[in-house]
Amino acid sequence: MAVYVRTIIKYLCPRCREDVAKRPGVINTPAIACHVCGHEFLVNRAAVLHSWQKTLFRYAFLFLFVVGIAFFFTVPSDLSATMWNELKQGVGTFAGYVVGVLLGIALLAGIGAFPFGLVVGWIAGNSVANRICSD
């Protein structure tokens, strides 16, 4: 018999039970303050690694997304030429092209940023965790 176990990793504030993984930025001190209630508490190694991976993924995603948009609109292609023709004729299907292109670029940026966040985020987070965590 197969048993399906769903695991959700959360880092909760001991006082208000807020998920501190939502807090922006990396953890590089042994103790952090909850972004909701201000309670200070010690973090473990997993929380440090998670914060570095998440943050580096976000920066890599934003970078690749902006580069992807710049590339799309500066390098001539059939699709970008069609979009500009649509724009000249009126909004019509232009919004559809924009949404499709942005979603496509976001998907590619997410795929590209994932290994960066996973690997580089782990390496950076591991070195910080070795320095600040005693567990």
Ligand SMILES: [Zn+2]
């Ligand atoms: Zn709290």
